[in-house]
């Protein structure tokens with residue numbers, strides 16, 4: 001999903017790189033993390049199961065309650081399915097490049 005929403009982490013810090021909201025027990029999170037691991041792209045993981053405020057924040061900035069929620073820079077990509085679709089279409093590489101992340 002490319003909502004175009006301005007995404008801010010808690011404290012209004014500007015989001016950079018790949019950021020992923022996850023929980024510890026979540027097959028879709030594992031798949032999403034593996035996708036970036038396979039690309040050799042590092043990411044920041046925000047564990048919403050360990051931080052209820054971050055879960056609330058994730059829901060506010062994405063309008064979603066499921067994990068994972070993936071961001072590249074300030075761009076909201078969506079969940080695991082949408083990230084995989086973007087990889088297959090080639091869009092993910094474009095977004096990574098636009099964020100200054102070279103694969």
Ligand SMILES: N[C@@H](CCC(=O)N[C@@H](CS)C(=O)NCC(=O)O)C(=O)O
Pocket residue numbers: 025026027028029065066067068078079080081082
């Ligand atoms: N289609 C979504 C599925 C995500 C999903 O169902 N995640 C589960 C955890 S593995 C979840 O957040 N469940 C909580 C809920 O549905 O409220 C994706 O690809 O990200």
